[in-house]
Amino acid sequence: MHLHISHETVYDYDAPLSRSTQYLRLTPRRSRGLRILHWGLALPAPASSCADAFGNTMHVLSLDGPRRDIVLRAMGEVITDDGPPRPDPEDELPAPLFLRDSVLTRADEALRGFAAGFADAAKADAHGALLMLMSAIGERMPYLRGYTDAATPAAEAFQTGRGVCQDHAQVFVCCARLLGLPARYVSGYLATDAEHVASHAWAEVRLPDAKPEDDASSMAGGWLGYDISNQCLADGRHVKLAIGADYLDACPVRGVRTGGGLETMRAEVLVKPGTGDQQ
Known part of the structure; x- marks a missing residue:
């Protein structure tokens, strides 16, 4: 799939901003x-550009002097694979790194009890259990804006029973x-029919290696993306920006500032097909 992508983030301030440092993960991750x-x-x-601890491309933007807004734009074209989703066995990071919890993914008793309901299924068929888990989360947490924010931990969102991607x-x-499966948070873009949307988020899980009795078509032995909000596997419509333990590691824009007073932020993403696929 040939995709044109444009992403604009604008911060407005009701008082002069004296200093700001922004950490930008706005470049697609090569995969x-x-x-x-x-x-x-x-x-x-x-x-300045560098690779962060998870191998994501990160730009560090430092601004000094009084200003009332910050405008950040990312744009480009990519080609994605139109084939059916398959696990990717290649990764430069050790899978056990993504078994550790983090600030925003720490489990409470409610989440432990919920996950335990899929333990037996996960031992028999990890991918099948994850599909059931994805469906159950979709039913238990309808997609609704305004009930959570960027700092909401998983346990709190689960208790609220509503949330976004x-x-x-x-x-x-x-x-x-x-369930004993290495898993990580993914930020990126999703091609949709909507004119302007926000950036998207989904998850990747490292599936166990295939067993001798598995057939060649089984989902095993690699990282596979699960888009819980859309109840599907990540495919050619998904463009990965960054990975991490949670939102804080992989969010497209994160920063600190001095001054500025009240901040308002708006972001628009446009992902549309190109005029023709390129080989």
Whole structure:
């Protein structure tokens, strides 16, 4: 699938902003099934580039002097694999790294009890159990805005019983780890029919290696993406930006500031098909 992507994030302040540092994960993560044709960032000042602890491309933008807004733009074209989702066995990070909990994915008794209901199924068929888990989270936590925010932990969102893609991904990741399966949070983009949407989030789980009795078509031996909000596996419509233990590790934009008073933020993402697929 040939996709054009544009992403604009705007911060407005009701008082002069004296200093700001923004950590930007706005460059697609190179992975199997993704080819970047071109990509660029339009920022209010030059930014330094590095790889973060999870291998994501991160730009650090520092701004000094009084200002009333910050405008961040990312844009480019990518080619994604249109084939059916399959586990990816290649990864530069050790899978056990993603068995550890984190600030936003720490389990409470309610989540432990919920995940325990899938333990027997996970021992027999990890992928099948994860599909059941995905469906159960979708039923228990309808997609509704306004009940959680970026700082809401998985346990709190689960108790609330509502949430958005970020909450769905973090609850799923928490439960998968409780089942003994390495799992991580993914931020990125999703091609939809909507004109303007926000960035998206889903989860990836490292499925156990295939057993001798498994057939060649079984889902085993690699990382596979689960989009809980849309009740599907991550496919050619999904473009990965960053991975991490939770939202804090992989969010597209995160920063600190001095001054500025009240901050308002708006973000728009446009993902649309290209004029023709390129080989």
